Amino acid sequence: MKKIDQITEFDEAISANKPFFLLKHSLTCPISASAYEEFKRFSENADSDTYYLAVQKARELSAHIAATYGVKHESPQVLYFKDGQPVWNASHYKIKEQALKEQLSN
Known part of the structure; x- marks a missing residue:
């Protein structure tokens, strides 16, 4: 799991x-803290690259992603990219390790 904050x-x-x-992660939100833990567990064994950004420290990047791909910004939010495009996203309590694993088998 790699932190990114630049476009x-x-x-x-x-x-x-x-x-x-x-993962778009808020440093101040308890829901985001829970989502972060789910994402972290998933990333430890994922057969895919995993990145996260802290919204408060990477607002420009977060806004860039929302504007470029037309995915309304939410926090916490996970986006799954394939072939350079977001093919799935989930937010808040829908961010679960199992839901992330299911995307890899689709």
């Missing part, structure tokens, strides 16, 4: 053309 870092992940998950 250039995100663009590198997109350019690699490999599937990856990205």
